[in-house]
Amino acid sequence: MKRNLWLFMGSVVAAVLLFQLIYSHRITAGGGDDAMKQEGNKADMKEIYDAVQRKIVWLEAVKKSDEEWRKELTPMQFEVTRRQGTERAFSGEYYRNQRPGLYRCVACGTDLFESAVKYDSGSGWPSFWQPVSEKNVMLRADHRLLSERTEVVCARCGAHLGHVFDDGPDPTGKRFCINSAALAFTDEEALTEERHAVEVEQTAAVDTQQATFAAGCFWGIEVKFAAVEGVLTTAVGYMGGNTADPTYPQVCTGDTGHAEVVHLTYDPSRVSYEKLLEVFFDAHDPTTLNRQGPDIGSQYRSAVFFHNEAQRRSAETLKQQLQKSGRFKKPIVTEITPASSFYRAEEYHQRYLEKRGLQVCRPE
Numbered sequence: 415m416k417r418n419l420w421l422f423m424g425s426v427v428a429a430v431l432l433f434q435l436i437y438s439h440r441i442t443a444g445g446g447d448d449a450m451k452q453e454g455n456k457a458d459m460k461e462i463y464d465a466v467q468r469k470i471v472w473l474e475a476v477k478k479s480d481e482e483w484r485k486e487l488t489p490m491q492f493e494v495t496r497r498q499g500t501e502r503a504f505s506g507e508y509y510r511n512q513r514p515g516l517y518r519c520v521a522c523g524t525d526l527f528e529s530a531v532k533y534d535s536g537s538g539w540p541s542f543w544q545p546v547s548e549k550n551v552m553l554r555a556d557h558r559l560l561s562e563r564t565e566v567v568c569a570r571c572g573a574h575l576g577h578v579f580d581d582g583p584d585p586t587g588k589r590f591c592i593n594s595a596a597l598a599f600t601d602e603e604a605l606t607e608e609r610h611a612v613e614v615e616q617t618a619a620v621d622t623q624q625a626t627f628a629a630g631c632f633w634g635i636e637v638k639f640a641a642v643e644g645v646l647t648t649a650v651g652y653m654g655g656n657t658a659d660p661t662y663p664q665v666c667t668g669d670t671g672h673a674e675v676v677h678l679t680y681d682p683s684r685v686s687y688e689k690l691l692e693v694f695f696d697a698h699d700p701t702t703l704n705r706q707g708p709d710i711g712s713q714y715r716s717a718v719f720f721h722n723e724a725q726r727r728s729a730e731t732l733k734q735q736l737q738k739s740g741r742f743k744k745p746i747v748t749e750i751t752p753a754s755s756f757y758r759a760e761e762y763h764q765r766y767l768e769k770r771g772l773q774v775c776r777p778e
Contacts, residue, residue, distance in 0.1 A: 535582070628718075649759075659757055
């Protein structure tokens with residue numbers, strides 16, 4: 415009996431020593447307590463798409479106690495976001511809201527859904543067919559009812575938002591069914607003021623210039639220019655046509671005369687216009703008339719819209735040099751024409767690929 419007891423105690427001691435050895439090794443291999451703290455700090459940061467700055471930013475995760483949340487939220491907001499509650503159908507503040515703007519997390523302010531993707535599903539709750547970015551929401555299994563559902567939560571603060579279903583409209587086929595109590599709405603006018611303030615801050619004390627290019631689908635070309643050092647802002651939209659304030663569906667008909675363009679603000683002390691022209695010609699095939707790959711139509715034409723005489727001369731010079739170089743086997747059909755009114759495209763199209771963590775277009 416004593417022998418068995420001693421054997422048991424010896425086994426316990428050995429197990430404890432082994433645990434200490436493994437734990438000590440993990441700390442040493444990771445660089446000690448400092449490394450563990452760094453890992454913890456990294457885990458507390460979230461990669462979030464900022465719809466105002468139109469770029470991915472790192473933000474600290476928002477973690478608060480129930481007591482703190484109760485002080486900041488209304489009883490209904492707390493019940494929905496922190497207790498996974500559901501507001502009564504057809505009762506929410508934003509169910510019938512049709513104003514243009516942006517829906518944010520009521521708890522932490524993270525950008526969640528654009529009004530352009532909101533639709534009436536008839537469910538009784540605000541419905542959207544995609545979030546502003548896949549980075550801004552998390553999806554997880556919800557087993558609270560007899561059948562499994564997919565819960566939607568804020569990626570930054572973990573607030574319960576609602577659920578997503580596979581019965582939505584094209585192009586995603588998704589229906590994000592969201593509680594109004596989980597949302598805070600910023601209308602387009604206030605959003606424009608926020609964006610203007612950001613652009614003013616970015617371009618303050620800098621002698622900026624503008625550039626506009628058309629090179630097929632503006633989703634992909636915007637990614638190319640946004641990555642160029644010295645490019646301060648990018649926006650996609652329409653130029654070169656005869657229809658004022660066109661919509662994307664109108665431009666897609668080819669009847670407006672507009673081309674899909676990316677409009678830049680850049681710092682000429684950091685990047686030259688000639689460099690931007692090089693990026694432009696590298697990013698597409700300038701020899702195909704009114705076409706880029708599978709995209710066909712005059713809205714996909716190749717064009718440089720110059721804003722001053724210097725830009726026109728630079729564009730003409732490089733076009734001639736490329737044609738003589740033999741790099742392209744067919745004639746370059748790029749138009750070089752004066753810039754006209756720029757019509758900003760719907761917010762849904764701005765930084766389209768970046769919001770989805772992509773660098774190039776791919777079939778959905």
